[in-house]
Amino acid sequence: MKKTEENVRYDKIVQILRNSSPDLKNPEEIENEVIGRIQPQNLKNGRISDFIETLFSWVYIGWVRRSLIGISAVLIAIFVYQQAFIFRQVKAISKNIVITGNESSDVSSSVLGRRLTLYRMSSRLSPAGEIRIPESQLEELLDSYNELQVKYKDLLRIIEENPELKKTIEKKLKEEKNNKPEI
């Protein structure tokens, strides 16, 4: 009798609970949240998988395809690292030389030659390795060099025009040469 009563109570309470299905409020909220979570993921996955599909569609065996994708990823990573390393090295080397003016093709060979001479001179004066010449000083040096060249040419012209002066200078030069001790 007691057992039956217990069973009746059990059955009734279970019946009540079974009949009272939980009521979900605002199901569209859940729907939107689910779609919101899926969409960006779907878009991203879609693009990546499309790209991988295009590249490796010729491989039919799953593990071979995965291995190839892995190897490709490693190779790409090595390539990027190598490029970054080279770029860094080039940047470090370029810091060691200061070249002024335009390096375009309109630079005449004589000017370039002069610049090279200056560069050689400066490297002889500076210790090996890093050479740092401020741009303004280098320009000043080039200007004075050019001025010197003009003055030298003028001097030669004046000497050519005046035979007496030429003779005197030649005589002086000979004397200088004779007086100079031989090493």
Added chain:
Amino acid sequence: MVERELIEECRNGDLHNFRKVVDKSTPLIFSVAYRMLGDEDAARDIVQETMVAVWQKLAKIKTAESYKTWVYRIAVNKCYDQLRKLKRQKENRYDDQGWAVIANHLSENGIAELENRENAMIINLLTNQLSPRQKTVFVLSELEGMEAEEIVNITGMAKSVVKANLYYARKNIGSLLQKYL
């Protein structure tokens, strides 16, 4: 439940049709999750997580016919994990107000329809001392009205284990009803 064509379309990446699948699956998942966890927010989270998992694994589903079992499996597993976590923190205490509500419903002639909160309170009171396994089997069998075979497919338990857990759940709840009413 969810038509075969809808599932097939979703497997091809159709998000518009997946919205319909979510719409149809949500009440079922919510019902199980709410009855198992007794918390509306937690149940809503389970619905969301389950549907996201469904979308991610849709390609793995063998046939569209097995969708219902499959979606229940995902949801029940998530609830089961949650129950195990909650079980560690839970403290058993006597709730005389809750038992008074149960006594009141039992004394009524008809079968009352409960509000969400009252529903959760009664389930929690009756299943408080059950293990997560027993509670899962009780909810699926007694409240969701599933057959043992279906519960086997969803939970992955052996049929004998399902029956044993259901037996102990009934016995435990019966003794509680006898003790407090």
